[in-house]
Every structure is written in C-alpha cells, then in structure tokens.
Amino acid sequence: MLKNPAAKYRPATQIQLADRRWPNAVIDKPPVWCSVDLRDGNQALIEPMDPARKLRMFEQLVRIGFKEIEVGFPSASQADFDFVRLLIERNLVPDDVTIQVLTQARDHLITRTFESLVGAKRVIVHLYNATAPVMRRVVLGLDEDGVVDLAVRHARMIRECAERQPETAWTFEYSPEMFSNTELPFAKRIVDAVATEWRATAAKPCIINLPSTVECCTPNVFADMVEWMHRHLERRDGIVMSIHPHNDRGTGTAAAELALMAGADRLEGCLFGNGERTGNLDIVNVALNLYTQGVAPGLDFSDIDEIRRTVEHCNQLPVHPRHPYVGDLVYTSFSGSHQDAIKKAFAARREGDIWEMPYLPIDPMDLGRSYEAVIRVNSQSGKGGIAYLLENEYGLELPRRLQIDFSRVVQQVMDTEGKELNAADLWSIFEREYGVAEAHIGHVQITEQDDGRVTVKADVQHGGRSHRLQGQGNGPVDAFVNGLRALSGADVEVLDYHQHAIGGGAQARAAAYLELRIAGATRFGVGIDANTSTASMKAVLGGLLRAGRFQPQADTVTA
Ligand SMILES: CC(=O)SCCNC(=O)CCNC(=O)[C@H](O)C(C)(C)COP(=O)(O)OP(=O)(O)OC[C@H]1O[C@@H](n2cnc3c(N)ncnc32)[C@H](O)[C@@H]1OP(=O)(O)O
Numbered sequence: 001m002l003k004n005p006a007a008k009y010r011p012a013t014q015i016q017l018a019d020r021r022w023p024n025a026v027i028d029k030p031p032v033w034c035s036v037d038l039r040d041g042n043q044a045l046i047e048p049m050d051p052a053r054k055l056r057m058f059e060q061l062v063r064i065g066f067k068e069i070e071v072g073f074p075s076a077s078q079a080d081f082d083f084v085r086l087l088i089e090r091n092l093v094p095d096d097v098t099i100q101v102l103t104q105a106r107d108h109l110i111t112r113t114f115e116s117l118v119g120a121k122r123v124i125v126h127l128y129n130a131t132a133p134v135m136r137r138v139v140l141g142l143d144e145d146g147v148v149d150l151a152v153r154h155a156r157m158i159r160e161c162a163e164r165q166p167e168t169a170w171t172f173e174y175s176p177e178m179f180s181n182t183e184l185p186f187a188k189r190i191v192d193a194v195a196t197e198w199r200a201t202a203a204k205p206c207i208i209n210l211p212s213t214v215e216c217c218t219p220n221v222f223a224d225m226v227e228w229m230h231r232h233l234e235r236r237d238g239i240v241m242s243i244h245p246h247n248d249r250g251t252g253t254a255a256a257e258l259a260l261m262a263g264a265d266r267l268e269g270c271l272f273g274n275g276e277r278t279g280n281l282d283i284v285n286v287a288l289n290l291y292t293q294g295v296a297p298g299l300d301f302s303d304i305d306e307i308r309r310t311v312e313h314c315n316q317l318p319v320h321p322r323h324p325y326v327g328d329l330v331y332t333s334f335s336g337s338h339q340d341a342i343k344k345a346f347a348a349r350r351e352g353d354i355w356e357m358p359y360l361p362i363d364p365m366d367l368g369r370s371y372e373a374v375i376r377v378n379s380q381s382g383k384g385g386i387a388y389l390l391e392n393e394y395g396l397e398l399p400r401r402l403q404i405d406f407s408r409v410v411q412q413v414m415d416t417e418g419k420e421l422n423a424a425d426l427w428s429i430f431e432r433e434y435g436v437a438e439a440h441i442g443h444v445q446i447t448e449q450d451d452g453r454v455t456v457k458a459d460v461q462h463g464g465r466s467h468r469l470q471g472q473g474n475g476p477v478d479a480f481v482n483g484l485r486a487l488s489g490a491d492v493e494v495l496d497y498h499q500h501a502i503g504g505g506a507q508a509r510a511a512a513y514l515e516l517r518i519a520g521a522t523r524f525g526v527g528i529d530a531n532t533s534t535a536s537m538k539a540v541l542g543g544l545l546r547a548g549r550f551q552p553q554a555d556t557v558t559a
Pocket residue numbers: 040043073075076077104105106128129130139140177213
C-alpha cells in the first residue's frame with residue numbers, strides 16, 4: 001500500500017447544498033421496490049441462472065410481493081431473450097406485476113429488445129448509457145454533447161418502437177450509468193433531455209434511475225447528490241426517481257436509506273445483496289429495517305429461510321451466517337451478559353407489548369425463525385443462557401442459587417472440552433450432577449395424623465436393593481428426611497425449597513429443587529416426578545447420593 005494514497009486516489013466531490021433537507025427527513029412509507037436479481041444479480045454470477053432457476057427466482061419474487069421485476073437483458077443473449085418470451089407466452093406474469101428489461105443505447109439492441117416483448121401486457125423498458133467523465137472519454141469517445149445526443153436518440157427510438165406495439169402498456173426508465181461519478185449539472189442535463197424526449201408528465205411519468213454503479217463516496221454525499229437532483233430536475237413531477245446503489249464501500253444500505261430521505265421514490269436491488277462485485281443493494285435489509293421502525297414494507301419475508309434457500313439455489317452462492325436478518329447466527333447470543341438480558345426480557349414480556357428485546361432488533365418469529373437458536377452456550381456464556389436452554393427445552397425453571405451452582409459445573413466441563421454445549425448436553429450434565437436419574441423411589445404411602453403430623457413409608461432403591469423407609473415429621477419431606485436419617489444415618493437438612501410444574505394436563509410432572517446441608521456442606525438435589533411429594537423426596541435422595549452419604553444400614557428401618 002502507498003504511504004501517500006492521495007498520490008493515486010482522490011476524494012469524492014463534495015456537493016454544494018448548504019440547505020440540505022434530507023437530514024431531517026423520516027422514512028414513513030416504503031419506496032416502490034424493484035428487484036434486479038434476474039438481471040444485475042444474474043450478470044454477476046459465476047454461472048448465470050438456467051431457465052429453471054430463473055423461473056424459480058421469478059416465482060419467489062412474485063410471492064414476496066415485488067410488483068416490478070427486472071427479468072433480464074433480452075438483447076444480450078438468447079437465454080435472456082428466451083426467458084422473456086417464456087414469461088410472456090406462458091402468461092406467467094401476474095396482472096399486478098410489471099416486468100422490466102434492460103438495454104444499452106444501441107440501435108440493434110433496442111430492436112431486439114422490442115422483439116422479445118411482443119405480446120407483453122406491461123413492460124418497463126430500461127435504457128442506459130454511461131455518463132461519467134472516464135466512460136465518456138475512454139469507452140464512448142464522446143464529449144458531453146455527443147453523450148446527450150446518444151441518449152436522446154435512443155430514448156426517441158424506444159418511444160417510437162413502443163408506439164408501434166400499442167397492445168403493451170409501456171413505462172420508460174433511463175439510467176445515467178455511473179451517476180455516482182458523474183458531474184451533477186451534466187447528470188441533470190442528460191436526464192432532463194431524456195425526460196423531455198419521453199414527454200414525461202405526472203399523468204404518464206418516466207422512471208429516472210440514479211445508480212451508484214460503483215459506490216465511491218460516503219452515504220451522506222450520495223444523499224446530497226440525490227437531493228440535488230430531486231430539487232433541480234425540470235420535470236420532477238413527471239419523474240419517478242429511482243436509485244440503484246451498489247455496495248463497494250459496504251454502505252449500500254445506508255446510502256439507500258439516506259437517498260430515500262433525500263427524495264427518492266423507488267429502489268432497485270437484489271435479495272440479500274447479490275450483484276456485481278460486493279453486490280447490489282440488499283433489498284431485504286432495507287425492507288426489514290423499515291419494518292423494525294414500524295413501517296410495513298409491502299414485501300413479505302415471513303418465511304425468510306425458504307427465501308434464502310431459493311436464493312442460494314438460484315445463485316449458487318451461500319448467504320453468510322452473519323448476514324443481516326437471515327444469517328444462521330444473527331439471532332444467536334453466546335455471551336453471558338447478552339443471554340442474561342434476553343432471558344430476563346423474555347420473562348418480563350407480555351402479549352401485545354412493543355418489541356423491546358435486548359440484542360434482538362426484530363422478533364425472529366416474524367420471519368419464521370424460532371427462538372431455538374437465540375441462546376447458545378459456549379465458554380463465553382453465563383448462568384442466564386444455561387438456565388434459558390434448560391427452561392426452553394426441558395421446562396426446568398432453576399432457582400437463582402442453583403443456576404449459579406450449575407453454571408460453575410458447566411464452566412468446568414467447558415474448560416476441559418472447549419466446545420459448544422447444546423441443550424441435550426446441558427441436560428445430561430445436570431442429570432448427572434444433581435442425581436436426577438439415580439434417585440429411585442418405589443411405592444410411597446403418606447398418612448396424616450389428627451395432630452397434623454405426617455408419616456411417610458417409602459421404598460428406596462439403591463445398588464440393586466430395595467430399602468423400606470419410614471419416618472414422621474411436620475410434612476412429607478420432613479418425614480422422609482427423618483426416615484432417611486434412620487435408614488442411613490445421613491446428616492441431612494433442608495435449607496431451601498422450590499417446586500414447579502412441567503407441562504400440563506395428564507402429562508404434567510413436578511420438578512423440585514432442594515438446597516440441602518449434608519454433613520456440613522451445601523448441596524443441591526433435584527427430583528422430577530408425576531407426584532409433587534415424590535419429586536421432593538427424590539430431590540433429597542439425589543442430593544445424598546451425589547454426596548456419597550446414602551449408606552443404608554438395614555433393609556427396613558422405622559424412625
Ligand atoms: C452497470 C451495468 O450493470 S450495465 C449492464 C451490463 N450488463 C452486461 O453487460 C451483460 C450483458 N452484456 C452483453 O451481453 C454484451 O456486453 C452486449 C451484448 C450488451 C454487447 O456486446 P458487444 O457488442 O460484444 O460489446 P462489448 O460488451 O464487448 O463492448 C461494449 C461496446 O459497446 C459500447 N458501449 C458500451 N456501453 C454503451 C452504451 N451505453 N451505449 C452505446 N454503446 C455502448 C462500447 O463502447 C463498446 O463498443 P466498441 O465495441 O465499439 O468498443
């Protein structure tokens with residue numbers, strides 16, 4: 001790299017717009033959306049879409065709700081020509097959708113374009129020619145007058161071709177290609193000339209599309225350029241002002257949003273930002289940004305994963321796991337403090353509340369995603385995330401001190417194994433640690449005496465043998481603990497107790513979490529059973545077993 005890049009690169013021209021208005025604007029309605037997946041997206045693929053892929057993409061775009069779809073560059077190749085014919089001849093374009101086709105400002109290409117469109121109901125014919133100084137000089141070899149003449153002559157040719165095919169409802173679109181690198185007075189001059197040639201009026205507007213063919217300035221400068229055009233174009237009332245950002249600086253979305261604030265009415269882009277080089281504008285991104293501001297975008301992404309599968313299939317390119325709104329990891333938190341906040345916010349959330357979820361800008365459910373991947377546990381995670389997974393997948397609502405205790409256990413496993421733990425991994429560690437699977441209690445009989453004291457008789461299974469236990473106390477758990485003391489001499493005391501139901505109806509079970517003091521040390525025991533008292537007894541027994549303090553002295557002992 002150069003020590004002095006200024007010797008090779010120059011900064012973007014700043015726009016003289018002292019009273020710029022766009023910074024105060026708010027986007028409160030969606031633009032007209034136009035998908036260019038089948039043209040700009042397609043021309044950037046390693047392997048352009050075959051007819052089956054094109055059709056699948058087209059049908060997907062229609063399902064999403066696009067009303068304007070650029071379907072190809074029919075004069076460029078037989079494949080593009082044939083696809084346009086297929087759509088028209090098989091009547092595959094819904095009545096509320098308009099197809100759009102691109103052509104260069106060259107006679108034979110325009111003639112071929114109109115041949116491809118015979119019999120179409122509604123079409124946007126999109127004409128472009130380069131306008132930037134380097135393109136005028138190096139590619140076209142024309143001065144400003146020559147380039148204006150090129151554009152106007154071909155705009156006229158398009159109008160005349162359209163007049164010869166009156167069965168079609170035509171709209172004309174013009175792009176000064178590389179608008180982002182074109183001097184504004186020249187961009188205005190050529191656009192005014194084309195719009196005049198097309199006799200654009202409010203009743204029959206044309207589309208003027210302003211592409212940042214190569215993104216070359218900060219989004220605010222692009223917004224200034226768009227606002228300048230918005231305020232200076234002669235036939236602004238007869239123009240639908242469109243933008244077509246690319247993403248070379250990685251700010252395509254920001255540029256599009258600021259340009260909408262600056263007066264643009266329409267937006268061209270591709271799903272998930274496919275397109276030339278770093279891509280076209282990601283239309284999904286802008287639409288869902290609007291959605292999260294409470295503005296209905298008019299495009300439906302309620303099954304975003306299905307849309308992604310279609311796009312990946314058609315483009316034969318993967319969507320990045322961190323891609324906004326759709327990537328595999330974009331709704332996932334691994335880090336402890338994020339998980340803690342999400343868990344608490346979910347618990348505090350009530351039906352109908354405004355979405356106010358830390359670290360989740362949109363409800364994944366709105367896009368057909370589940371909450372399953374919201375929290376994943378690795379070495380960066382804390383007790384909140386661990387508890388969230390056990391609660392979501394196994395219905396366990398661990399009390400706070402047990403969460404702390406268990407997260408220490410999980411950290412130890414993590415330090416040794418160093419990999420992600422899923423809910424099933426956590427459950428098996430939990431089961432093992434708190435003796436959930438080991439505590440077996442057979443037949444239990446509980447009787448309450450007149451004085452309120454309770455007697456418990458229970459069969460406790462351990463080491464392949466069954467021990468009959470009997471004890472008395474203030475309640476079933478107290479009686480059971482007394483019975484255990486008698487049976488095994490265990491030094492056990494219940495310090496704290498939490499219980500809740502898992503599930504409902506006939507399948508409901510109870511989970512009991514007991515904080516115990518066993519031989520002077522604090523330990524947790526967890527029991528799960530269809531019967532609430534048995535769940536608590538299992539919790540005590542589980543704790544004792546894990547402490548290695550259950551050593552029955554006889555098969556049957558009565559306290
Ligand atoms: C920014 C964009 O995305 S624009 C869209 C770009 N898309 C594509 O290019 C995909 C489809 N393109 C193609 O299939 C071909 O390029 C075609 C069919 C359009 C043209 O093919 P060819 O005639 O072989 O020309 P090729 O593309 O090699 O070269 C461009 C020629 O067109 C001229 N040209 C380029 N743009 C324009 C224009 N807007 N108006 C008039 N002439 C132009 C160039 O000066 C060059 O002329 P030259 O041969 O006299 O030097």
